[in-house]
Amino acid sequence: MSIVLSNVNKIYQSGEVNVHALKEASIEIPNKKIVAILGPSGSGKSTLLNVIGGIDRHDSGSVQVDDHQLDKMKDKDLTEYRRHSLGFIFQQYNLIPTLTVEENVEVGRQLSQNPLDMKEILEKVGMWDKKDKFPHQLSGGEQQRVAIARALIKNPRVLLCDEPTGALDEETGKNILKLLQFVNETYGTTVCIITHNNGIGEMAHKVIRMKSGEITEHFYNEAPVDPEKVNWV
Numbered sequence: 001m002s003i004v005l006s007n008v009n010k011i012y013q014s015g016e017v018n019v020h021a022l023k024e025a026s027i028e029i030p031n032k033k034i035v036a037i038l039g040p041s042g043s044g045k046s047t048l049l050n051v052i053g054g055i056d057r058h059d060s061g062s063v064q065v066d067d068h069q070l071d072k073m074k075d076k077d078l079t080e081y082r083r084h085s086l087g088f089i090f091q092q093y094n095l096i097p098t099l100t101v102e103e104n105v106e107v108g109r110q111l112s113q114n115p116l117d118m119k120e121i122l123e124k125v126g127m128w129d130k131k132d133k134f135p136h137q138l139s140g141g142e143q144q145r146v147a148i149a150r151a152l153i154k155n156p157r158v159l160l161c162d163e164p165t166g167a168l169d170e171e172t173g174k175n176i177l178k179l180l181q182f183v184n185e186t187y188g189t190t191v192c193i194i195t196h197n198n199g200i201g202e203m204a205h206k207v208i209r210m211k212s213g214e215i216t217e218h219f220y221n222e223a224p225v226d227p228e229k230v231n232w233v
């Protein structure tokens with residue numbers, strides 16, 4: 001699934017002040033690639049992800065997803081798009097504390113018309129042995145693996161990841177990046193990672209840099225490195 005933004009603007013009204021969170025943003029998220037969106041705090045990364053993810057509506061410009069234009073979609077169609085085409089991963093894993101690993105992933109499975117197999121997914125993320133544990137019995141890295149499994153079991157075309165390693169130490173964070181790379185290679189899922197960590201750009205196929213709501217740079221990486229070799233910052 002390729003996503004193309006053309007001259008996208010998003011303005012938040014915050015009291016008397018208008019915050020221009022996206023300014024004429026034009027960019028392509030290529031199909032089946034890993035894309036890193038980098039930029040300082042407040043540069044508009046989450047806004048970009050929310051617009052792509054159909055969570056927030058932009059004010060002008062167009063967002064084309066394959067043959068569909070998001071700005072022309074009705075709310076119901078946008079919900080379908082979010083539910084069936086996308087998987088979301090956040091810094092805070094957002095697992096349900098009273099459900100086991102398997103039950104948390106089942107929540108994702110229930111949302112999909114075309115889910116993948118529970119055992120296959122839990123094995124792929126290395127959590128099959130812990131399927132009956134509760135979130136509080138797991139490390140941060142393990143909880144993020146469960147969150148990835150929950151997103152992945154829906155068989156999404158795109159994984160949208162907002163600071164997926166933000167709460168993890170370097171070693172655990174790199175293992176999560178490896179898992180995201182494995183998902184991209186195994187399922188052909190487009191993976192979009194937004195992060196403050198510039199090093200993560202080194203493993204991506206494409207890097208997008210943002211500043212003050214603008215896309216200031218974008219380029220393809222000729223030789224993406226193994227996540228283990230990323231310069232962690």
Ligand SMILES: Nc1ncnc2c1ncn2[C@@H]1O[C@H](COP(=O)(O)OP(=O)(O)OP(=O)(O)O)[C@@H](O)[C@H]1O
Nearest residue numbers: 012013014019021040041042043044045046047048
């Ligand atoms: N719902 C909102 N209402 C008002 N202003 C908002 C809202 N969401 C974001 N903003 C503002 O829009 C700008 C871009 O925010 P955004 O969260 O997209 O940046 P970011 O690059 O993701 O930052 P961070 O890395 O800190 O998460 C900021 O100035 C922010 O304060």
